[in-house]
Amino acid sequence: MEINDINFEKDVLQQYKIILEDWIPATASIAIAVNDAYIFFSSGHHQIKLAVGEKVKEDSIAQKVLTTRSKTDAMMDNSLFDAPYYGIGYPIEIAQQPAALVIVLPPNFIKAKQGPYQFLTGKQNEDWTPVPINEITYIESLQKRTWFYVNEEQYKTTITLKELQTRLPSIFIRIHRSYIINIHFIKKITRDLSSNFLVVLKNGTELPISQSYINNLRTVLEF
Structure with a gap:
């Protein structure tokens, strides 16, 4: 799927965002990847930045979900963002193509949870x-x-x-x-x-x- 061909799916992506915002903290970010690139990103934290069209990096949460087609969660280092993060990824479909929905929780989420x-x-x-x-x-x-x-x-x-x-x-x-x-x-x-x-x-x-x-x-x- 080309990035330019995904425009008709914007309503679906926004629906994911609206639904998830009721369940995740305001500082969480949401990313969706199809094939080898991100097609949607909504940032909830100033250190968590990602461009639409950016390639999915090897060993990232998104890459693991796209490869295994199963839920994946892990504590990741700062190779993708400017700070370490806790990510939870889910396999979904966008326009009948395998996709990865990733919830990105910044480090303070883990600190608050564990102390x-x-x-x-x-x-x-x-x-x-x-x-x-x-x-x-x-x-x-x-x-x-x-x-x-x-x-x-x-x-x-x-x-x-x-x-x-x-x-x-x-x-x-x-x-x-x-x-x-x-x-x-x-x-x-x-x-x-x-x-x-x-x-x-x-x-x-x-x-x-x-x-x-x-x-x-x-x-x-x-x-």
Whole structure:
């Protein structure tokens, strides 16, 4: 189905939207994909943006629904949007063609449902220590393991950065695929010799900010 040929289905798409709005939170977004492209998108969150006509990405909720023709739900990273999201996809038909209806719920939905972490339990050698969340300077993914840092001490946790990002309180923000930082420990944001952004923490640690996360950081810190 060509995108231009879908115009006659607009009423059907709007009906889906109207019906779903009675059942999903106002911050949820709705996407519908046919074949390999999105034909409809209604955003409920400023970080959730998608263009009609955009191709369905590999390993996305929509792609999994179109491939398996079954309901699919998963916590996804920020490869599709500017923020991680929880998606629920349903197989439907549009103009007698297989389609995917995807409900996109932003990270705060998961936080509200489960509650933010109050502490993380970290491992050092053979000891485990519960650490209050606000004492953690930053969290790092390194060699397929997750580490967090408190007063120059390094602890290991089994929780992934993707999982942590959905349940950390708002004082934490992701700046890189490998780093989540505690805003309260930022000394300054600067640039290196190549004009790439860096975060310098109060203990002198320098961490890179990737292009994928700089816009969100600018929005949160208003710079």
